[in-house]
Structure formats: structure tokens, C-alpha cells
Amino acid sequence: MSGMFGSIGSLFATGPRLRYDLDERPHDARSLGRWTHAGGTSRESGERVSVFTFRGDAQRDARALEIARNGVRRLKTMRHPNVLLVKETLEVETGSEIALHVVTEPTTPLETHLREIARGGSDSQGGEYLLLGIREIATAVAFLNNDCRLVHGAISLASVVVTERLDWKLWGFDLCSELDAIGHGANGDAKLIHGAYLVPDQYKPEEFRRGDWVSIPEGPPWAIDAWGLGCLIQEVYSGGALRGTDQLREVSCIPQTLLKDYQRLLGSQPTRRYNPKKLIENASLFANKLVETITFINNLALKDSIEKERFFGHLPRVLEQLALQPVQKKILPMLCDALVFNQAPHQAILPMFISAQDIPLEAYRKIVIPTVLKLFENPDKMVRLDLLENLSRYADRVPDEMVDDPLYERLSTGFTHADSNVREMTLKGASLLVPRLSERVITASLLRHLSKLQIDEDPAIRANTTICLGNIAQYLSEATAKRVLLNAFTRSLKDAFPPARLAGVMALEHTTQYYEPAEVSQRLIPSLAPLLTDVQKDVRVRSFQVLQIYLESLKRHSDALEQGPEAAAAHVEREQKKGHANAAKKAANVLSWAVNMAASKIGGPEEDARAQVDLTNERLMAKSFSSAAPPPKLYGESPRTSTQNTPAVSLGPSPAKAMSSAYDSSRRTIESAAQKVSALSMNDDFNDEDDDADGWGDLDIVDPAEQAARERLNSRTTSSSARVQLPRTNSGGMKKSTSDGWGDGDDDLFEELAPPPAPKPSIPSTAPRAGLSGARTMGSSGHVGLSGARRPLSSGSLGGLAKPMGGVKPPPMKLGGGAKKPQADIDLEAMLNG
Template sequence: MFKFLKEVVAGSGSGLKDFPYTIGETYASAWGSWTHHRGTSKDDGSPVSIFSLSGSNPQDRHMVAGRNGVKRLRTVRHPNILSFLHSTEAEVADGPAIKHTIYIVTEPVMPLSEKLKELNLGGTQRDEYFAWGLHQISKAVSFLNNDCKLVHGNVCLASVVVTQTLDWKLHAFDVLSEFDANNEASGSPMLQFEWLVGMQYKPMELSKSDWASIRKSPPWAIDSWGLGCLIYELFSGAKLARTEDLRNTASIPKSLLPDYQRLLNSTPTRRLNPSKLIDNSEFFQNKLVETIQFMEILNLKDTFEKDSFFRKLPNIAEQLPREIVLKKLLPVLASSLEFGSAAAPALTVLLKMGSWLPTDQFSIKVLPTIVKLFASNDRAIRACLLHHIDQFGESMSAQTVDEQVFPHVATGFSDTDGTIRELTLKSMLILAPKLSQRTISGSLLKYLSKLQVDEEPGIRTNTTILLGNIASYMNDGASASVFKVYVSVEDTFFTADLTGTPD
């Protein structure tokens, strides 16, 4: 039996010497007897989380429960459940003794308790973020209870971790088991590892090991109680010490209190189904939750709804916690633009949010999306990019401009819309200095020569002025050609508004 379980955990059975990840520093807290480490992939250096559980005996009951947790996390997939990447079990020398250790590798996360200290939110901003997190965990618990007929068994603050985009994920599956209601009269344990759950987190029927009553209850009864414990720990700011402390509701928001009390109903059959929690409570109706939900289903919204939303978003973003805007909303917005579910007004918002980032982070989190958008066929997006190019143009490398951006921008020189031609021309003040001599001589000058006879007088004049402004970036041969063209131009239209025009 042990051999079978070990194979389930280890997959290929590889030892720690073949472990494709580097184990780093530990976090101060983790669920149960597990240790939570920072880690990185040896292949590409990408961050991961590594959870380890050790014992002197491979058949130690904590190790057996840990293998159950690995198996469950590997097989249960949901957006609000921690994403499994890899696992193995190894024997490592610990002095004269041999230590048996299970390792689980997941997406990079940190304990919720530590992230909350780091964010240090207060007032409305704290409650809005808690609402979004509880919304996510309630969906995860509902999925387990209602869709999978599984019982987590220990939903609490320690069983929640936070991703790099500040999403909450449920983990700690060591106790997780099928909800077995087929034999209601049975007194045998339904949760094999319920002894791992602290007494303060157990509802009355579980603390009494009343398995017959548990089997007669709905599959969410135990985990609804756990959600109540999580809510208490969140708002009280302290770990639950005694079950009796759950009666202290002074810290629970009034809009959440009725549902909090229903989650902790002493009668299991009357406890609130987690699927109903997020539907019923007005606590979940706030700017942050509504904004994220709208953005996650953006592709289902019509053009009018999107335009209205993005007009309001800059003001809403100003009222939300800055870190949540930058780590959660900005990535969703960037992804929506890349995949075409967001239109030009969203680009303006992306640039505004991006302006709140340090330069190095802007280059990582915003610039790649902008570069991809230059290939868009949406004229409004192209116009918006050109109009705001002064906000990000300097951040693009010369190679990126020359190879990825200019070929798409250049199509604007021959666009049928005069406004696009004008914006394309003006963008060269930013882009031309980053172009190679080959691109300037072989492409840019040809486009500019055509614009010198453009039907729009302003474009003709601005083209001539631009040639003078960028001449210093050309080699001698190109400069001589430009000078011949420059002095031969005769145009009676003198007004020009090209940025950087000399007096």
C-alpha cells in the first residue's frame, strides 16, 4: 500500500537529486506540519512555491495524510484552487538519521496572513479586498462541496494562500475526502484524517465524531462552518483560539453578519451553502469585486457597456488600493487588450495604470502588450498608440522599434485617413532615433518622400520639418539625399504643428 501511495506522490519516482527546482527561504507560516518555501525552476528561473513535509518514518500518520493531500491537489483543478506543478518524495540524510520528505511544487504564492500584513489595508479598501478574496474561496469551496461532493475539512486562514496577482487560492488538502452519504447509519469515520483539524475549527458534530449526523447533513455543512472561521480570523486579525470566540461578532461587518451567523448555525442542515454566500450578501457588492468581475467576462459585453466601463475605470482605479490595481487589474486589462476583448479606450486606462509603475516594471508588465498592439488592425487602437507614443516610446529598445514596431507603424504613412498619416508622421520624432540606418535609408525616407506630395498641406509641411529634425540620425549619404529634397521643396502652406518644430 505504501509503495502505491509513494508512486502516486512521486510520479516518475525521481529523488531529490533530480528535483528540477531550487528550494529557497521559508515563509514564517504554513498550514499544519508543512513548511512553505520560496523556490525557482532550474530550467528557466521562474518562481514557484515548494511545500515540504518531513517525518522519520514513511508510514507516520502525518506522512500518510500528506500523501493524500498531494494526490488530491494533483487531481482537483479549479481557478480558485492552488495550481499543482510537481511532487516527489525523497530520503535525505539528517545527521545519522534518515529523514523522509514529501515535496509539492505549485504556482508561486505566499500565506494569506503574511500578505495581509504586507498590504496593511484599512477601512473600505480592506473590506473590498476581503470581499474579493472571500468571493474566490467561496467559489472554491462550493466547487468541492456541490460539484465534486468532496469535503475540505479545514477551511481557515492558514489554508488560504495568495498569488502574485493577489488572488486567493484554497489549498491544504490533507484532510480532504469524499462525502459519503450512502450509509447514513454508519458510525465509521468519513474523514480519515480529521485528527489534523484543530478543535477550535470543528463544528459540534465533528468534535463529537458524530459520523451518522454528518452523513445526514448536506455536503457543505463542515466547510460552511470553516468559512465562518475564516471570516472571523480575517476581520478579528487573530487566529481562532477557541470555538467560543466565534460568538464575538464585534469585528464582523454588519452587511456580512447575517450570512456569517448562517454559516455557523449549530444545526448542520441549516448552514448556508457556500454557493449562496456570494449571491446573497450585499457585502460582496463593491467597486473592486464588480470591476474585476466585469473585466473577467469582458468578451461577453457589448461595445456600449465596454466604452461606458472604461470611461469610468480611471476614476475607480484611483479609489482602489494601488497594489491591487497594479498586480490584479493591470494584468487582466493587458490580457484583454492582447486578445481583442478590450477596445481603444482600455489602452488609455492601461497607460494611466502603467504610469504608476517604476520604469523597470513598466518595461516588464506593460511594454510587451503595447508592442503586440502595434500589429492590431483596429484603427482606433493604432491611433491611440500613436497619440500617446511620447508616454512609452523612450522605453522601447532600438531593436524592438526597428524589428517589431516600425514595420506596423509604417502602414500608417499610406493610410486613407489623414489623421492616421499625421500621427504616424509625428511618431517619427520618437521612433526615428531608434531606427537602423538600413531602415531609415531603405524604408523611412521612401515613405517621407511620398508624404511631401500628400494632399494635406499640413502633412507636406510637417514632413519637411521632420526631415530637418531627424537628419542628424542619418549617415552622410542619407543626409545628402535629404538635403537635396529639403531645399527643392516648394510649398505655399507654412503652418505646421509638428512637435519639436524649430522657430
């Protein structure tokens, strides 16, 4: 055995060196023999470890060194969950002194650990934890005695250490010997005989104390270690080292449930001593919540899906009844490991966060955050929904350098998920992260995703996107806010879904500081005015209120203009500063306007009986985005289904989704023609996937000749109400978004989603021009396509030219189905020259 460590030392030309820095003060708990126990830190990785060291003179302590080497060899070759795991061993020879180093995972001597528990005060659940620790050591002893036919020989408080996860582990294998080798007596190689002096007499049964080596192999292999296990139980419950054999008769500190087994372990006759295997099989002894919980998690691989779902559905309530330390240091790491290795279902995510809610920040970032980031890569939809649902529990604990990447980068993949619930919860999650996101990520990624969601097929998501954009406006740069907000909010005013229109109106009301007077008069008010006759009362009433706010603002600006341009500019600057100051004051209640919208009734008279939502004491974000989680499921409750596009049970319907349902039930009151136009526009125009255009309506194709004719028409029009803003085009005729999808603020990007109250008559067209040759058709959205006829113009576009043309009412254009084939295009030259 001495050659083992000698060979290690011969691998290094200059001799081996310990690669760890030891703590100045080692643990003061007792150890077997001359072993010392100190904490250490790796010089290479900074990893914390424990280092057990034995020092002796090569000549004087030859026998002690031989026994210590036996302990190192046994510990290295022993593989069991309840036996201390060795990372590295090293033997260093300095002159005549030899040092044996055993490097393990970080541990604390059990004696020290028990003192810490006592200092922490009495814990009503502490008895369950102590029973769990005894069970773990008994499991290791039963493995040695029954499976390996080995005798440890030194079971006591000094041979048990506790890991950071509160696992009790057995070490101190110096005297470990084969049972048959003991029968050879002093002439054999059994270290139990040669090192018997290292064990105090109170830890020895009678046959061991008198050295009856012949009778020991004739008895059961657990006879010596069963006695030591009884001594350990006495030490654990009395809180210190065993003073003498008489102390074993003091049973007042032993729990009644354990008393009978304790007495059997200390039987006077070796053949009648209790087998540690029977101790751990005593179901009534370990029938408590802590042991059952940990045992179930340890055996997850043997459980079926129904058992797992029932267990984890009930676990949040169980955790409230368990001792805090075992939950945080033992159950939490086990849950994280089970989730990462895909052994636990998605229902285990909530218990994981509950277990971690009060742990220190450093431990949270070490244990929980890596698990969360790993779970975001899981393709299971339910896993992602649970992560998003609990985002508020961990978002503020993510280090600043990890918010942009990897957290947001992994979360943002949910914006394009096929399931609408995932998209909506991702929207909510992004709004929580915005205060910590960099301007680069907000502009280059988040705004582009929001532009896509504002034309989502799910109307609730469109409404919530506007709400989200209104809430994050304060975190945008001044230039980005002025370029994006007005385009986005005026677009939502033309949505077919009433709550989306109402969200746009309220967003305009709470972002007044971002709009110049010219934008208000030329774009905002013309976009808001049609809602004064909206079919929904809530939309009309709020539109009048918002319109009044902006009219009063324009009046104040007009008064300032009378004093000159400089005074007007100063007035605008004061108004904007005042708006930002008011926004800062309302920062703590930033979602109040969204909640008010959520509480509105939108279904008409039949919806007046709906109960009002109590918004006073609820979290505003939860009410706006449906993040309130129900109480944990009990055994027997059905789990959430994983069918795609089916809302999760734990996700309550968002206010926008509830309004969407009410709107569906009452939409018969809305003109069917307007609904068809809106549906066609939504399904065709705004679902085009284009990497360069981000879904903000910049995909119209405009003929160059038609564009030139419109420009000439605008140049002849003197009335400002007849001016038509032309979409800018690239060289290919396709409008293109170059940044976040909201454009530069000089075009109406959502015109095609406005359902007209009635079809408008069109101006008759002439024969197709030579450049088109009938190559245009009208797509389902009403845009000019590439192979046929053209749609009738909406009231917001060229159809509004009737008044500037002198009030002549043109005949309507037929769009197919008649005997006469529609013309391919409108001849604006004839209009100009007519």
C-alpha cells in the same frame, strides 16, 4: 495512493530530482500539518514558482504520509479558478525519509500577505479588496460543497494563498473527503476522520469536534466548511490566526454589511448554517466598484459590444477610485489578457496604460510591453490609433534592444496605412522614437518613409512631415543631414498647401548649421526667393526674415573670404559649431517653431476672428501632432466609428489639419490655374509606387538627345542665372534614388509642385526627331510621357531661357484642343544654332 508517487520515482533510473532551487528562508506562516512553503526558481528557465514540501519517515509517519498524498491527489485533479493550480508533483525517497514536493505558480501565504497590507498603512479602499478575496474563497468552497459534494475540512487562514495577481486561492486538501464516505466512520477511507487531529479545535464546529460522523452526512454538505469560512472571515479582519472559539463572538472588526452573513455561517445547528453559494450571490454585499469591475472583466465573453464600450469608456475614472495594489496587480493583467485574446475593444487600451503608469519598470516590461507588441499586429485601425496616441506612456520603458525591432518595425507599417489618421499618428510616434533608433534604421527606413509622406495626398501630413524632419535633424549623422535636409525643405517650399510652405521656411531657419555657403547662395536663396511674393502673408513675412538670416551669413562668409580660403573654412566651421550649440540649448523646446506655425492664421481676413490657441502650458508635441486625448467617455456616449478615413473622436485635429480646413474655405483667392497644375502634379507624378525610387521626384524620363542638347546649351551660357541643372539619369533614362529619397543635393527635386503665377510662353518646337516618332505624351503632371506631346516648361526650368536668348519673346505653345496638332518635342539644336 502510495503507488502513484512510487511510479513517478521508478521512471528515473537514478531517482527523481527537484529541478528547482529553493529559497534559503521559507515562509514563516502556519501551514496544515507538516507542509512547508518556500519560493523557488527553475534551473532551466529561471521561472519563479512556489514549492510546498512534506517530509516524513516511511515507517513512523505512514498515516501522515497517506493523508498528505491525498491532498496532492485532490489538488492535482481539482480544476477551478479559485483553487491553486499545480505545475508539477514529485516524491523523492532518501533512505527512510520520503519528501513530497508540489510545485505551483508563485504564491504568498494569506497570513503573510495580510501583514504586508497592514505594514503598508491603512487604505480607504482596502475593505473592497478584502471582500473580493473572501468572495473568491467562498466561490471555491461553494464549488466543492454544492457541485462536487466534497468536504474540505480545513478552511482557515492556513489553507489560503495569494498569487502575484492578488487572486486568493484555496489549497490544503489533505482532509478533503466525499460526504458519503464520512458516514462510514473510522472504518472508512475518509481522510477527514483519520486526520481530524491536524485541525485545531477552534476551527471545528460542534459535530466535527465530538466526532459525530453519522450525523454529518445527514446534514448539508457545506455544514463543516461554512463554519471554517466564518473562521476565515474573523481572521482576515482581525489580521491574524484565530486564538480560540470565543474570539468568534468578537464582531467589532467585522463590516456591518458582512455581519449578518458572518453570523449565519457560524450557526450552532448544521442544517441552518449559511450556504457559501448564497454568500456569493448576495448582491448587496459585493456591490462595490472593485468587485463589479473585476466581475465584468471576468465575464467579457458574455457581454455585447455596446456594454463593453460603455464599461471601458467609464473605466479610467473608476480606476482613480480603486486601491492601487488591486489595480496594478489584478486588473492590469486581466486587461492585458483580454486585449491580447481580442475579448476587449480598443477602448480598453487607455485603462491598461492608466493601470500600469506607476508599476516598477521590471513588471512593466514583463506585463505591458509584450501586450503592446502583440496589439500592433492587430488589423483593427482603432487599436493602432490608440497605441499611437498613448505612445508617450510606454516608449521610454521599452528596452533599448527592442526599440529598432520589434517596436519600430511594427509601428512603421502605419506609414503606408490607407487611413490618413493612422499615417499622421505614425509620423508623430516615429518622432518620439528617433532619439533611441539606430542610425541604420533612421537612414534605411525612416527617411524613406518620410520622403513618401512629404508627397502624401493629405496636405496636413505633408506639413507635419517637414516639421518632423526639422525636429529629428539633430539625430541624423552629419553626412546624412547635409544630403537630405536642404532637398526636403526646399521641396516643401513649393507645396500648394500654405502651412507646408511655412513649415519649410521655418525648418530652414532652424537648421542653418547644415548648409554650406555655396549651397545657400546657389540653391537655398533661389528656392526661398519666390516665397517673398507668396499669396499668404505669414509665408511672405517669415520668408523675408529667413532670407535676411542667410544674407547676413553670406556677408560674414564674404568678409572671411577676404582673409583667404583657410580663414573662410575656419569661419564656416565656427558657424556650424555655433549652430549645433544653439540647437542643443533649444533641445528642451525643440518644437517651439512648429507650435508657432500651428498658431498662425492662414485663412485670410475671414479667419482673423479665430481664437488663438493657448500654447503656454500644453505639451508641444501634442499641439503639433494632435495627440491630446479627451477625458474618458461616460456610459451612453457613442464610440468612435471605425469607418476608414474618418478621424477618431479621441484624436483632436492637428494644427496642420485645422489649417487645411481653413485653407480649403479660402482657396478661392488663389489662382485656379495654379491649383490645377499643383493638383495634377500631386496626383500623378508623386503617387507612383516604385521600390527603387522613393517618391522624391526622381522619376522623370529624359531623352538622351535632349539631355545632350541641354548640356551644349549650358556650355554656351556665360550668365550664372541662365544655367540649368540637369537631372542625372541611369542607363534607362529613369532617375533613381539609391538611399533615402532626398538625392545628393545637386538637383531641384520638387520643381513640378510649384504653381506658376501665370502660364509662361514656350519656344516653338520643330518636327519630331527620328528617335522619338511621336512616342511621347504629356502626363497629367506635366512631365514628358512615353506616347505623345510635351508639357509647357515651368518658370523654374527651360522657360527661364528667354532672357539669356536676348529677350526675344517666343509665341506660346498650344497643348491640345486646337486644330493644329502640337509638336512632339522641343528642338534644342535649332535654339543652339539659331
